[in-house]
Amino acid sequence: MLALIDLEMEKHGRKPEPNIFGSVWRFLRRCLFLVLALGPMPNHIAFIMDGNRRYAKRRNVKEGTGHGVGFTTLTSVCQYCFEMGVKYVTVYAFSIDNFKRKPEEVQSLMDLMKEKIDELLEEESIVQKYGFRINFWGSLDLLSEPVRLAAEKAMAHTASNTGPVLSVCVAYTSTNEIMRAIKKSCARKRLGTRGYANCDGESVCEDIDGCVTVADLEENLDTADCPDPDIVIRTSGETRLSNFLLWQTSLSHLQNPNPLWPEFSLRNLIWAILEYQKIYPYLEARRRLAKKEN
Template sequence: MGIEYVTIYAFSIDNFKRKPDEVQSTMNLMQEKIEELLKEESVVTKYGVRINFWGNLSLLSQPVRLAVEKATVSTAKNSGPVLSVCVAYTSTYEIMRAIHKSCADKIGKIQEQYANGHDDGEEIISVADLEQHLYTLDCPDPDILIRTSGETRLSNFLLWQTTFTHLQNPAPLWPEFSLMHLVWVVLMYQKAYPYFKERRSKCKRMH
């Protein structure tokens, strides 16, 4: 179908507030699934998928963190589709992280401006600066965002990147989401594509 980038929301930072046994069972399952992806017969190996993991990975248990690091390193040179897994992630955290890193890059300029006792309105940190520090730097903004189970909220997922994204909320729960549902989602996007194309063009002209 020509889909080159897929990003999934596997585990939110807020999910760590759940019961400890529930968090632990999810971590165990995550480790198991990551290890399965690296087997020779997996879809990752077959199609040369490159895997990214986005989020505050220091919050993960050590076995999961090691599995994440192994998957990232072992697929880094793959040239096929890109699978990005948001784990220990929220968009709020991603944006705050980008702000902190941008400020660190510009700290000299900030100190100089305020040491002179004036603020001339000059832009110190730009949108481009922030985007250089987002996890999604090397990936295009998503065309489609699928929120299964009929939910109509983004739950702090890719808030910065979804300005011109087609949001869809099919009724099936994630385990029941099939190829048929995916094809339908793509068809709905194709129907709405002219509108999104026009909006993106207008935004580019304004910038």
């Protein structure tokens, strides 16, 4: 079965499939997912899509080719996640630190990003098929104007969709997200919109209960309307979070499979969920304990 999965994934997005093969493959996939669903399923999976440049280098092709293949992998992974019943998928697409790369590389990535965002809004895209909502998290003002406008258009276009949720972290780091959340919280308090004591963000509050609380911060994070990830997967074997969702992943199951992101297959995804199901009782116990402590 897994050999068939890998064969299909090698073909996916690269050449058309015969109709009969596509029908058989969809049937086998449904059966496989039904068996998998007998165990606890994650509600939210986050991916650090690492290895696009190394993929291109190993194959001696243009650097941008790896990112293009990586987008194909993203659409495939999203489709499989949503077919399994995973409601939320979050991906780390572009860090604020990535702006330090060569200007021509950054510009190439911006162009590719706009192209792929536009593709998501086409009639026959995965967005239309599954009716999912798209979020873009990060300091979007740092993006080039065409990319920022494309991202805003995608969010507006899908805002009323009630299907799965795809959140894309661009111009993002977790520390920047937390900093912005604190600033938003202080701004709300200065305006007195929530009935707290005013806080000018500079001096100590006279009423300590009126200062920023954990609840205030969480309400103003980019992820405010999204549950914390059950699984965080970083491809290419790297074990660092690289400033990704640091606040939200204290009880997430962290995994670091060896394949580079463009090579990440359904077999790797299924294995990740099986690993999560194995550790699930421990994670649930830790979550219940954390709720009691709060």
